[in-house]
Structure formats: structure tokens, C-alpha cells
Amino acid sequence: MAHGFDAWILTLTTFTPIVGLALVLLIPKVEEELIKLVTLLTTLVTLGFSLYVLKNFDFDHTAKLQFEVKKTWIEVINSNYHIGVDGISLPMLVLSAFITVLCVIYSWNHFPEPHNVKAFLALILLLEVGMNGTFIAQDLILFFIFFEIVLLPMYFMIGVWGGPNREYASIKFFLFTLFGSALMLLSFLAIFFKVKNGQGLHTFDIPELIAAGKGGITHGVQLIIFGGMFIGFAIKVPMFPFHTWLPDAHTEAPTVGSVLLAAILLKLGTYGFIRIALPILPEAAKSWAPWIGLLAVIGIIYGALGCLAQTDMKRLIAFSSVSHMGYVMLGIASLTSFGINAAVFGMVAHGLITGMLFFIAGSVQHTFHTREMSRLGGLLTQAPKMGWILGFCAMASLGLPGLAGFWGEFPAILSVFKPADGLSLPVFRTYMVIAAIGTVLAAGYLLWMLQKVAFGTPKDEWKDTHVHDVGPQEWMAWLPLLLLIVVLGVVPGLMFKTTDGAVKQMVDKAFPTKVEKGVAEKQPEAKSPAIYVKHLGR
Amino acid sequence: MVAQNVAFWIFAAFMAAGAIRVVTTDNIVHAALWLVLVLAGGAAQFILLGQEFVAWVQVIVYIGAVIVLFLFGIMLTRAPMEAEEKLNNNLRWPGLAAALLFAGTLAWAFLDQWGSDKIKLTKPVRTKEIGDLVFRGYLVPFEVVGVLLLAALIGAVVMARKD
């Protein structure tokens, strides 16, 4: 347990936006600049707190829950205010705080219609509470509440500031996720009633539930409980065939909404798998894994095909999310630490890259008032910087080595070659090949989009339009993302170092490998120096 | 004890009859008067149990005030004073089913649980005890009920006011 300031830091990271929200609500609606300023400061302070967490995080013990706090909350159901971060949640927490700041910066002069700065920023702040909270919660009820908090602001964001079809999209989004949440809650309750912790009490505490093992649940019941969680999380991811809300929501949502949706909200689902579903119900996970893998590869190919059929730039990017999250889920389905590390990496990378792509799509729409690719073209001549950034992001998204996207994709495919013990090799190797084919399709649709939007000469209707290239606000919002894409691509160790310990501990506990265990003791090479020089004949 | 038992059954018979009439009679005013009978019987049963205070409160509040209110309500809604038409709707059988189900379930549960428990009356409960209890142990609920009454009073006035 943490003490002093450390004990408060996670709470502060999560609830500072609430303070900002209260302040924003107190400011009259007309004081837009002040509202923006307060929101920006709030998100910056939040980011500062999360960076404090990052700085003081003990990277030698990433498997351990740090800054942990456990206070009695709802005694009657033994649910505690239990928060903490480990190597898996830390990157997501920082990413969430980080992206929110960029979104606020980008919003500065890109407010969607109807113009209502106060409500819009208030919703972003509320959203941040939910997102940050989900990543630190170590209690199922707490997790669930934060998970649901996210829903509301996003619903309003799409429903109020969305495109022409916003009502359909927002309701679809809301119903889908709510349906999933309901099943998820049922599963949580079932676990609560079926498992007892060390003191013989029913509990919602995630670490305690993991420690308790399956707690005498029969295999069949485990499968059902896992199924409930699976649907809840899979809808959020979203996995085929639960994905249809995503293109609509993305297409209709305002730019910032799309960015947050792609960058953080989708990760809540995969994070749930890694944090809750797999470690608590490992046996069920093993039985489910081939099916998860199947849906993941279907999603990869299917999402890519969906992209190829699009004429709308933003919808294309939305479908590409289905494809990319397929790789993340494939990594998870391998049930190996390699694959899950890749999945966490893929989550962060997809957040950065797709977030960035949505920013660009938003700016394109802001300029041309259309996202129809057949009407666009020659972006590189009219706004060369934006065009190059689009090209860069397309390359990052199709998994070019040296950029962040590659490290989510390649290790995921690799892990599937040899999944956890007990999973069928031929099945998963087939998945591997299909996933590899998916990379070609990814290159196809992304370059196709690039060609249509950026190459060529401007269409006649925009010939005389004066196009603003990337402006200062946009640079401020985008540059950090672009830099991170490169940095993570060149030094993937930054992420792997963070996640590896936690993932390994989880996987070793949940899916122990027979071979590795016996060998782990006699592994002297672990101590060998980082750099070795081999010279002969000198 | 036999006398008390006998008294109980007599009162109970009156109450049952009164209750049935309350829910079956076609004359509204009669229904209110049958209700008076049931309430009075209830007060009598309380006295049998040695709970005098509540018995008198029952008489004063219910018979004295509530029934008067009912009668006012009947008058204000211009209800016909005599039997003209059926005062029961077509839900008789469902109503009967629900009533029997409920009463039967309760009866079964009571018989099952307190099959032969006896009430041993030692001495009547005196009002002093009640006062002690209300103003010591149940002060807060008492106050709350007071506020509730006030709220109901104001609410009723506000609602019934013509404007």
C-alpha cells in the first residue's frame, strides 16, 4: 500500500477532471476563452499527475500493483475502493491523460456545430474521469462504474455534435455497449457469488479473485461466465460480429469524439480481457481462445474488406480500427506473454496512429466540408504538410517497421505461431497466415486512401479554395503523437519493458507452460551483458 | 381466558362481515359506515390484547377523523348516496384470486411459523411506557412522522386548492 502523497496520486489523477468540470459548470456560458483555459489547465494538471505516476513507478517490479489504495467502500457487498497501477495499466492511464490534453488543444478552434463550448468541454472532462478510472480500478464494481461513466458523455457527444445521422449512430452506440455491459455485470455478479477469497468472503476484488483461482466453479459455468464478459468486452473492442456500431459512431462523431473513441474507448474492451477475463477465468479463456482467435482474424480480413468498399475517408479509418483491433485480439487469443505484450503495445500504437488519422480526417472535413474521397485529391499540393502527415500515418498504420504500428502487429502474428499449451497449432497457424494476408490488405486500403486524398491534382471544385495547412494548434496537438509514433517504433523496449513483468506474471499464473517451467531455473544467459562483441582472428 | 377468546371470535366475526361489506356494498356511504365497524372492532381487539392506548387512538383518529374525511370526500365527489349501479368492476375474479392468494399465503406462513404460540397477557401496557419509548428510543422517527404529517397537510391543501 502506498503512503502519503503516493496514496492520493491515483485518486487525484482520476478525479481532478471532476474539479475542473465543477469549475467549468460554474463559469457562464459566454466566457468561452475562460472555459477553454480552465479545461486545458485541468487536463494538463491531470496529465501532470499521471506523469508523476510514470516517473515514480518502479519499473523493476512492474508486476506489482503500485500506488495501491484499498479503502472500504460498499461494505455490504464487500466492494472496496481498490485502485492501483501495474505495468499493463500504466501505459493506458498515461495515454488516456495524454490524448485528452491533445484533444482539448485541438478543440481550441475546431469546435463542432452546434457551438457549445461549455457543454462540449464538460463532457470531455467527464469522459476523462471514466477513462482514467477504468484503468486504475482493481475492483469489479469500481471498474464497472467507471466503464459505464464513459458511455454517457460519448453518447451525448455523438448525439449532439455528430453528423447528419447522429441520432441513429448514438443510439446504436449506446444500446450496443449497454447490452454488453449488462451481460458483463451479470458475469461479475456470478463470479462474486461463486468465488470466495482468502477470508472466506465473497469479493469483487480483482487481485483477490485472481489469487482465489477458479474457486470451484465448474468448467461449464466458467464458460458461461466468460461468455458474458466476452460479449461485454468484445462489443467495446469491437470484434466481429459486434462491430457494426463502430463505423456509424465514428463516422457521425465529432473529430475529438472519434479520436477519443478510437484512442481510448476501444481499449477499455481489450484492457478488460487482459485485466479481468483472462486471469480470473483462465480455463474458460483457454476453451474460448480458438474462437476469439477466429473472430479476430475474421475481423482483420473483414475490416480490411470493409475499408476497401468505402468512399468516405472517416468511415474507412473506422473500419480499419476493426481490422487493427483484430490483431490486438489475436495477440490476446494466443494466451502467451508474447502475444499479450504485443496486444498492449498494439493498443497504445493503435491509439496513437488511428487517433492521428482521425485528427487528419477531421481537419480535411473542416477544410473541404466533405469526406467523400472521390471529391478529394491533391491534398499534397494544397496542404503539403497535412498530406505528408497523412502519408506518414498511413505508413505507420500499415505496420511499417520503425513506426509504432509494427510492434503491435508483428509480435501478435508471431505469438500465434506457437500459442499457449493446449491450443491447437494448426488452427492458430492458419490464423497466422490469414493475419499476414491482412497486412497486405491494410497496405492496399491505406495507400488507396492516400492516393485518392493526397496524390493527384486538386479537383476543380477546390481549385481556388485557399486551404489552411497545419496550423499552430494542430501542430501542438499532433506533434506529440507523431513523435511518439516514431519513438515507440524505434525503441519499442520502452513499452515492452513496462508491460513485460506484469504480463508475464499474469500469464505464468494463468497459463503455465510445462516446458518453460523446468527450464527457467537453468537459464544462465539472462545475466549475460547487454552488448557482446564477437571477434575472431584478431 | 375463555371469555376473552369468545369476545375475540365475536369481534372477529363482526369485523369480517364488516370488511366484506366494505368491499361489496353498492352504497358508498354504507361502505364508509361498515368501515367504521371494522375499525371499531379492531379497537376492541386491541383492548383485548391489553393495548389500550393504541385502541383509543384508533377510535379517535380513525373513527373520529379519517371516516369524517372519507365522508367529506364522498360528498365532494358528488357520489350517489344510494345504490344505483354496481360499485364493483369486472375484475372481481382476478381480485378474488389475488386476495385469496395473498391471504392464503399469509395464513399458511403464519400457521407454519407460529402454530401454537400463545399470548400470555400479564398486565396491560400503560401509556407511560409508550411515552417513554416514543420519546426515548423513537424520537427521531416520531419527529419525522410529524414532519411527514405537516408535509401531507400542506400537500393536500396545495393539491386540493382551486386556482
Added chain:
Amino acid sequence: MLMNHFWFLDHAWLIPLIPAISYAVILLFGKRYGERAAWIGLASIGSAWVLALGTVVQWISHVNDSEGAEARGVVQSIGGMVRNIRLAAESKLHVEPIIHSTTWFQNNGFKLNVGIQIDGLAVMMLFVVTTISLLVHFYSTEYLKGDRRFNHYYAALSLFSASMLFLVVASSTLQLLAGWELVGLCSFMLIGHWWEEKPNSNAALKAFLTTRTGDIGLLTGVIMTFFVVQKYATMAGGKGTGSFDIMKVNEAAIGLGEHGGSKSLLFWCAAALLLAIMGKSGQFPLHTWLPDAMAGPTPVSALIHAATMVVAGVYLGARVYPIFYQGFHIAGGTINPMAAIGGATVIIGAGLAFVQNDIKKVLAYSTISQLGYMVMALGVGAWTAAIFHLFTHAFFKANLFLGAGSVSHSGANHSFDMKHDMGGLRKYMPKTFITFMIGTAALIGIPFTAGFFSKDEILAVAGENNFTFFKYLGLVGAVMTACYMTRCVYLTFFGEYRGGHADAHGAGHDVGHDVGHDTHAYVSDDHATPIHDDHAAHAAHDLHDAHDDHGHHGPHESNFPILAPLFFLSFMSIASGYLLSPMLKIEKFALWVEPHFGDDKHFNVFEPGVFKAIDPILAVAAGVVGMLLAYAFYWKKAYGENITERNGALRAGKNFLVNKYYLDVLYTDIIVGGVKGPIAQAAYWVNQNVIDNVLRYTGKGAAGAAQFVYKYIDQKGVDGVYNGSASGAGALGGLARKLQTGRVQLYAFTVLFGLGAIALLLVIFN
């Protein structure tokens, strides 16, 4: 001694790093320096070249030191007995590579090492890549003068060199993968350099997507190499962690092959990597992108075809050769996929080169054919010959491409159309003519040019390793090569000048575009891409109008920045052959380049062939036959201009005499014409209509499937389920609506009855 004996070898990582930095510098500050940005690129690649030279020198002296004079001395003197003696002295002959690596990241006990692996192969490639790249950089200062994206061009060129060099020095297969993809990216940028025109961006897309298709193989193949190592380590009783280190991969592949374990894993690994090679090195049937890639500026074509992009595939094959050797069981001498693909590519590429009117396309198909030789050589176990051919081919193909660029650049129309805009150019640009002739000679394999030695070596070793079929296939290829190159030279430099002057410029332009318009998103026909390096047209509104005037008068000789690389490459087109020739008893190349594939002593495929006089005679004969055929048909027009149009039985008798008893018909029409006409046309037709169509219809089909899936399955089917369930819920609601009678007492009944029922249940079950 210069610094440290190993300084250059130890610091080989600087070689890719310098151009990479140059890339960033040009991109960030290029605008400020205008066209002087080119000098940043030149300086960086120049210093990389110096460093590469340093590695060459140090590696050679390193090899010579560790060889020991005695073993090699004996070998040299005995000549014909080389093979046996070298086998005996084998243990001394492997020079271990110099590896510096560092752990990049660690993941669950697995460490990813990255670093450099410098051995003869890498050093040779460093030399080739930096040399060609330097020449191309220099050449481009003149060739792309006034281009509107001059800086971007140089930035991309720098990155291109950097990624290729990165790939070359890679010490792990994952690094190879990274370099490989970056090379693909750069080729995308450069092929699509003039992206304003749709055909150019189409060509760039096609190149990227086709090679990316091959990359499915690379991705899975690299993954499998990881598990090859793991398998071997487990078999050897080790801890069974996988690795991407090339040394370990090779070691494991040899080991697994020797012990007879995991044949299928090795086979699939080899097959996957072969797919990657097919994509990148333009092997049949994935070669169609290569001719389209001519849409880029000509110096880029030279770079792509000689030293970077396409060579990467062959380099990969050579780098992890044990995988192929064991996976395809090459030692067995039977037909294996690698040799078959290579052999097919030789013939198909050469056949297609006949019917091209565009000089760059002739060269492009010739590259395909030559790459086929290299892959075939790898497939028949002639490792050294393959690499040697790569080495010599780099010089003479760069020579030819830059020569073609010179012809176009200094010609009247900036066109590459031989039939319309060229002819008789030897009088106008004699220097270019001479260098082009030397390149052609080397490509055909005229004795004592570089191509002669390297091609001969492939055929000889193929014969030695009992791949007789492929030996003769190679000879057929040689005939065809000679034939089409003669035609190409004839059309370009001999005869009468057919090109117009300045006024024809626009017309030439239009021809290209007329054909170019029927293209669509992914897959464009070969001929649909207008091959014009018409940067002058792009630049018309640019800063350098003054320079543009050279387009407005007749053809003339190019100036120094263009000619200097040509002279140097012509020299190399001859000289580079004298590094390996069993005929002349020179084996330096084999000695210097052969890599070390792990500890196994029994794996040695690096022997140069044994000299047999018949081989060069056959090869020369093939070349001569080819040239004679072409000479007779094109040059002398022995059979008139339009022979193919003539027919009709009535004129047959007269023609019988006029046409010298139709002997010429037999020679020219039936044999040459058959090869040139129907067969090549059929090949071309197959290429254009079948393979391209397969790609096109696959693309279309994918798009159609996508449309279908999207429209019907997604929007109607899957979505329908949800919409359906929503309306189902609506129907339920309608039912429930019926319950909402508005009768309070009915509600009361429902509530109370339900409550009663629940209570009853509780009572019953308690």
C-alpha cells in the same frame, strides 16, 4: 596501419546511419538550401562510400590474414584440383563474421538483438550499394535539375540508400524485415515521385502492393526462422528460446537439416521466404510491378534495378541460404521451387523484352530475366555464382539504365520510345553510345566482359550440381538476351534518327497519356504507364526555366554529371568480372565473399565451378546466335519491313524467289519471328491478360467482394440482425403496450398477484 585493423568493420553501422541523418537533414532544412540540398545527399553517400571502401579493404586483408598464405597458395597453383583440396582445408576457410549487437528489447526471456553482421557478403553489398548510389546521386544533380520536388527526391534517395544499407548490415532477420519494408516504402516514394499524374501513383501503389504480397511470405518466414532456432535449441537440449539472429538461424537450419528433423518447418520457412523473394526480386509471377516501376525518374530505376530494391530479395536468399538449401533439399539435384521459379523467370522475362518499344521497359524485363538467373543460381546451389552475378549485374545494369536516361534526357523529347523518338543516335551522342554498348556487351555475355564470367559461372555450377535442365534453360535465356539487346541497340543507336524536334514534344506526351487514361486504382497495364521523365514539363513553371532549353533542339551529347557515372560503370562492367573466373584461375571473389554459416563444417556451397572449356563455348555460341538472329531480322531487314503483314497464296510463288527460297523465312519468320511473335506475344499476352488480369480481377474481385460484404452482409445481414433484434424488441414492446391498459386497478392486480405468487414461492421453498 590505418587506425585500428578493424575500425571500418567495427563501425560499419555508420554506413547506413550517415544517409539516414542526411535524410532527416534534407527533409528538415532542405528548403533553405534549395538545390544545394543535393550536396548534402552527395556528401553523405560519399562518406558512406568511403567507409564502405574501408570495410572492403579491411575485410580483404582480414580474410587474407586468416586464410594463411599456404592453403590458398596451393589452391591457386593447382587450379583444376581446387575442389578437393579446399574440402580438405575447409576448416580454415571460413572467416567468422564480425558481429556487434545489442539487446534492443527484452520480452519474456526472449531478447531481440540488433546490430551489424559484417562478412564478405555484407561488405560486397555495402560496396555495390554505396557505389551505385553515389553515382546515381551525382547523375541526378544534372538529370533532375529543376524538378519541383528536388529536395524530396534527394531525401528519399538518401533514405533509400540508408534502408538498403541497413538491410545489408543487419544481424537479425527482424532487422532484415525492417530494412526490407523501408526499402519498399522508399521505392514507393520514388516511383511515385511525380504523383500528380495518376499512372505514376498507380505504379507506385502497384509496386508497393505486389512486394507487400510477397511480404506475407517474409513476415511468416521471419517468424518461422525464430521457431527454427527454438526447435534446434530444444533439440540440442537447450532452453529452447527462439532468436532472430541470422547466425543462429543459419546454424539451426543447417543443424536441423543435418539431423533430419523438422523438414516440414524448414520447407515452409523456405517457401515463405521464397515468396518474399519473388515479390521483391520480381520473380515470375510477381514480376509485373517491375516494368511499371519505370514511372519513377530514370536514376531511381537504375538504383532500384541495380543495387537496392530488387537485389534485396536475392540478398535475402543468400543471407539465410541454409534455410533454402535444407528446406528445398537443393543438394539432391532435383527440381526445386527456387530453381524452377528462377528458371521460369529467365525465359519469361527475356521473352517479354522482345516486344517492347520503350527502352526502359526492355531493360526492365531484362532485369527480371537476370534476377531469374540469380534466383535460379541459388536454387541450383550455385551460391557464389549467384552473388557474383548480382555483383556484375549491378554495374552493367546501372550502366544501361543511366545510359537510357542520358539518351532520353539529352534527346529531343524526353521520351523513351525507341520506335518513335530514337534511332541513329550514335552520331549525336557517341560517348553515351559507347558506354551503352559496353553495358550491352556485358549483359549479353560477350567474352571477357563481366557478364560473361558471371553468367558462365552460373551455368557451369548448375551443370556440376546435376541441374542439367537449368543449365540449358540458362543457355536459351542467353540466346534471347543477346537477341533482344541487339534489337534494342539497333533501334536506339542505329538507323536513321526518327525523333522530331521541340514541336514533337507535346505529341509524344499525348501518346503516353492517351493510353494512360484507361487505368484504374490498383492495377494498371504495362503500356498504360506513360514513361516520360518529363520533369522538364513539370519544371516549366519552376525556377529553372533557363535550363529547360535543352529540350528544344535536337539530340546532343549529355554533359559531365551524366557521362562521368557512365564511364565509371562501363569500366566496372568489364573489370568487375575479373574477380572470379575458374577459366583464368581467379577465385578472389569466392574467397572474399563467402560467408560463415554457423559452426557446421560440412556445409559448403561456395565453391566456384570447375573450369570446362565447353561451358564458355556454349555460352558464347548462344550469344552469337542470338545476335546474328537479331542482326538478320532487324538490322539488315533481310525480309523487308512489314513481313508479318504479308500473306496470300498467289504471291507465294513470286515471293518464293524474291525471298531466296524462304530460307530467311525459316530463319527469321518461323524461328525468330516465332519466338518474337507468337511466343513472346503469347507470353506478353499472358502477362497482360492473364497474370495482370488475375491481379486485376483479384483486386476487382476483392473490391466486389468487399462491396458485397459491405452492402449485403454488413449493412443488411449483420446489421440486420441487430436492427432485427431492435424491431423484435419493438414488437415485444407492442405486446407490452397492450398490457398498458391505463387501468390502475389492473396494474394493482398484477403487482399484488405477482407479489403474492413470489411470497408463496418463498414460503414453499423455505
Added chain:
Amino acid sequence: MLLNQFLLLSAFLFGTGIYGVITRKHTVLVLASVELMLVAVNINMVAFGATLNNAVGQVFALFVLTIAAAEVGVGLAIVLLIYRNLRSANPDDASVLKG
């Protein structure tokens, strides 16, 4: 006396009240039926209080009485309101909630 005598009486009254609530066609009578149920509850309370020999039962009964008074007050106000708006005291006529 048996405890059950009182309990059964209360059960009977309660059932009758339910019947009344469901079937009566006049809102005032519905309220009267509710009073029946309340009386039943009161009898229960008092009976238990007597069995346990303390005054708590009475106190509870008193609270119920008070609340019943309040309920009748508010209830009749609502009845008046309904009557004023609908010119009828039949609960069936107040069917705005009909779906």
C-alpha cells in the same frame, strides 16, 4: 389466546383489502380498502407486541396510524383533483397512462 387468531384475522382483512383495491369502482372506496389493509397490519403489530410483552408493537401501530392519516389526507386531495379534472371518481376513467 393463540397468537394465530389475530394473525389469521389480519390475513383475512388484508385479503379483503386487496380485493377492494382491485375491484372498487370509486376512488374513495379504494382508499377505504387500503385502510382495511392498514388495520390488518396494525392488528399484526399489536398482536406481536402483546406476545413479546412490550410496547414496541403499539409504538409501531401508532406510527402506522399516523401515516395512514397522512395518506388519507393526500389521497383524498388527489381524488378531488381527479374528480375536478375528469368529472368522475372512477379509477378506470383516469387512463391517461394507457399505452
